[in-house]
Each structure stands twice: as structure tokens, then as C-alpha cells.
Amino acid sequence: MPLSPSAQKVQDALHTLGYALTVVEFRDSTRTAQEAAERVGCEVGQIVKSLIFRGKTSGKPILVLTSGANRVDVKRVGAYAGEKIGRADPAFVRAATGFAIGGIPPLGHLQPIETYVDEDLLRYEKIWAAAGTPNAVFALPASELPKMTGGKIVRVT
Numbered sequence: 001m002p003l004s005p006s007a008q009k010v011q012d013a014l015h016t017l018g019y020a021l022t023v024v025e026f027r028d029s030t031r032t033a034q035e036a037a038e039r040v041g042c043e044v045g046q047i048v049k050s051l052i053f054r055g056k057t058s059g060k061p062i063l064v065l066t067s068g069a070n071r072v073d074v075k076r077v078g079a080y081a082g083e084k085i086g087r088a089d090p091a092f093v094r095a096a097t098g099f100a101i102g103g104i105p106p107l108g109h110l111q112p113i114e115t116y117v118d119e120d121l122l123r124y125e126k127i128w129a130a131a132g133t134p135n136a137v138f139a140l141p142a143s144e145l146p147k148m149t150g151g152k153i154v155r156v157t
């Protein structure tokens with residue numbers, strides 16, 4: 001089965017960056033971390049949640065790549081960003097990334113986005129991230145995520 005256009009965009013971005021990683025698209029939903037973990041058969045903590053926040057002063061997007069087992073502390077991440085941050089609405093998320101909520105990938109966005117990587121993800125050897133649609137994911141070695149995204153490794157909880 002060919003990938004849907006948004007999943008193909010992520011596959012192309014991976015190949016362009018030189019990663020031999022493969023996007024997998026499922027018939028059933030991988031919209032939530034729980035569903036994604038069920039589809040691929042891993043712990044929910046091994047799922048990368050790609051969450052877009054908005055700087056309350058700058059208005060710029062901020063991407064937090066967090067373990068599916070964690071809840072982001074917005075005060076903590078705001079301190080790293082140097083301003084208060086809040087959850088972004090779906091239209092802002094799409095404008096910043098080119099993708100819809102539920103399929104936001106960690107890379108391949110319309111613009112470079114300031115990125116933070118949850119240190120807890122690095123406890124795992126293999127992790128899975130969304131790949132452009134609410135049915136698509138790709139597996140990667142956790143150690144590759146910071147380099148792949150230009151993200152800063154931080155505690156987010």
C-alpha cells in the first residue's frame with residue numbers, strides 16, 4: 001500500500017536527512033499514544049508525543065517531544081523557552097507544522113521549530129513517533145531523536 005501524502009512527506013524528510021527509517025501506516029488509529037503503543041506492541045512510554053505549544057510573548061511555536069507516559073509541565077518548559085507558553089490550538093498547529101494534531105511528526109515541519117526532547121525517552125533503546133497522519137508511525141533509536149530534531153534534552157515533568 002502506498003503511504004498517504006502526509007505520511008510520504010515524513011518518509012521523504014527522513015530519507016533526505018539520510019535516515020534509513022521506514023514509515024508504517026496502519027488501518028487502525030494511532031492517534032493517541034495508547035493506541036500507537038497497542039498497534040506497534042510497545043510500552044506507552046516508548047511513544048513520542050509531539051506537542052506544539054505557543055510562546056505567549058513571542059507567539060512562536062515550541063515543540064515538546066515527550067514520552068507517552070509523561071505530562072508536560074508548561075511552567076518548566078516555559079522557563080527553558082524564556083517566556084510563558086500555552087497549548088496551541090489546532091489551526092496554529094497546522095500552520096506551524098503542516099500537519100494535523102494526532103499525526104504531528106518530530107521532523108519535516110514547514111519551518112524550523114524550537115524543540116525540547118524529554119530526557120525520559122532516552123531511557124529506551126527504540127521509540128516510535130507519529131509520521132504525519134493519525135495512522136502512521138516510524139520507529140527510531142531514541143539516541144537519534146535529539147540530533148534528528150535539533151532538540152535540547154531536558155526534563156519536562
Ligand code: 5CA
Pocket residue numbers: 030031032033036047048049050051087088089090101102103104128129130133134137
Ligand atoms: N499519533 C499519536 C502518537 S505518536 C500522537 O500524535 N500523539 S500526540 O500526543 O503527539 O498528539 C495528540 C496530542 O494532541 C494530545 O496528547 C493532546 O495534547 C493534543 N491535542 C489533542 N486535541 C487537541 C486540541 N483540540 N487542541 C490542542 N491540542 C490537542
